[in-house]
Amino acid sequence: MKTGTSVTAAQWSTWVPVAAAVALLLGWGRSLPGYAVVLVAVCLVGAVLAAVHxxxxxxxRVGEPFGSLVLAVAVTIIEVGLIVTLMAGGGAEASTYARDTVFAAVMITCNGIAGLCLLVTALRKRVAVFHAEGSGGALATVCTLATMTMVLPTFTTSHPGPEFTAAQLTFAAIASLCLYGLFVTVQTVRHRDYFLPVARDGHESDPDEHAPPPTLRKTWWSxxxxxxxxxxxxxxxxxVSPAIETGVGAAGLPNSVVGVVIALMVLMPETxxxxxxxxxxxxQTSLNLAYGSAIASIGLTIPAIALATxxxxxxxxxxxDATHMVLLALTALVSALTVVPGRATLLQGGVHLVLFAAFVFLSFSP
Incomplete structure (x- = not known):
């Protein structure tokens, strides 16, 4: 029975990405009618499930925390391509696409994903446990990158408006890459044990820990x-973003909502x-995915966009703006209080989800 289930999973996880890629090739550069948008959306959901599988x-095969790193980096690299494509094809509103998408990614990962995972674990185990050393270091990296790239431009005086000069942007890009490289080194080499799941005495072990790893050939195929x-x-x-943009415009919503919706779709695999x-x-694996995705989203996206400019x-x-800076500061403070003890309950999960809900609500009603 298990063999049949495994074969079925292997079959759908092979043809669904191919079908989604075919839909992408057939629809690229064309104006899609309503039914085609629905079909593409279905393929999008299927591709997300296949990506997670x-x-x-x-x-x-590679073990933690490398597994979390593979998914976070892969999604972020392709997300950069999406942002560059949107900016190249957009008008005056495209100048904020990178900021809106990256900030939405930070809010989704640090509040949405982290809060939901804390809630799920606390409901099942009463208390969620993780390594404060690893999660705290990752959170510090997220806060530093976010402040340096999305808060400081509002206060610099060398260029009018919330923009960096060329020299400032170059410094921010190089610093972001250095911080990202340092984090990956600490996560995978220097202090890898800080990013491994915490074992609980007296609780059932994860069956995946004892599952046989896939062969090398199957790993490369995956x-x-x-x-x-x-x-x-x-x-x-x-x-599907043109349909989203049309709907956003027809509803009279801010253009930044487009970045929020696209970030939600792109981050579905990590979620x-x-x-x-x-x-x-x-x-700990959940936090690796959440904070790792936020770090990769800033640490790789900003340098790539800086080069693309x-x-x-x-x-x-x-x-x-001031509203988002307040949300970022509150997220940093609450996240620090969550990760420092190395243990969290339903309350912390609920607080993060309320912060995420506030971000989404204020995006639609600034």
């Missing part, structure tokens, strides 16, 4: 299909993978 297979699935996720999100880890009482038209606005 293959990411978990790869994680089973890596290829993961890449195809993630390309399809981001590309299909780009295909599903993190929740599934939380259900198995692997809260050489040929992209228009300004690059990175500085946030």
């Amino acid at each position: 293959h990411a978990e297979l790869i994680a089973l 890596l290829a299909l993961l890449f195809v699935a993630l390309v399809a996720v981001v590309g299909d999100a780009k295909l 599903l993978a993190a929740v599934r880890a939380a259900r198995r009482d692997r809260m 050489i040929w992209l038209p228009g300004p690059l606005i990175l500085g946030e």
Whole structure:
């Protein structure tokens, strides 16, 4: 019975990414009618599920925290391509796409994903446990990157408006890359044990820990299909974005809502993978995915966008407004209080979810 189930999973996880990629190729550069948008959206959801499946297979082979790193980096690299595509094809409003998408990613990961995973684990185990050393270091990196790239531009005086000068942008890009490289080194080499799931005495072990790892050939095949699935996720999100933009404009909502919706779609693989880890009482893996995705989203996106500004038209606005800076400061404070003890309950999960709800609400009603 298990063999049949495994074969079925292998079949759908192979053809769904391919189908989503075919939908992307057929729809790219065209104006899609309503029914085609629905079909692309269905393919998008299927590609997300397939991406999570293959990411978990790869994680089973390479172990933690490398498995979390693979998914976070893969999604972020392709997300950069999506932002550059939107900025290249957009008008004056495209100057804030990078800022809106990256800030939305930080709020989604640090409050939405982290809060949901804390809630899931606390409901099942009463208390969620994780390594304060690893999670605290990751959170410090997120806060530093976010402040340096999205808060400081609002207060610098060398250039009018919430923008960096070329020299300031270059410094921010290099510093972001250095911080990202330092974090990856600490996570995977220097202090890898700080990012491994916490074992609980007296509780049932995770069956995945004792599952046989996939063969090397199957791992490479999963890596290829993961890449195809993630390309399809981001590309299909780009295909449905005109319908989202039209709906946002018709409803009279701020243009930043487009970045929020696209970030929600792009981060679905991490969200599903993190929740599934939380259900198995692997809260550290969930936080690795949440904070790791936020770090990669800033540490890789800002340098790439900074490089792209050489040929992209228009300004690059990175500085946030007062409302978002307050939300960022509150997120940093609450997250620090959550991770420092190394233990969290339903209350902390609920607080983070309320912060995420406030971000979404204020995006629609600033």
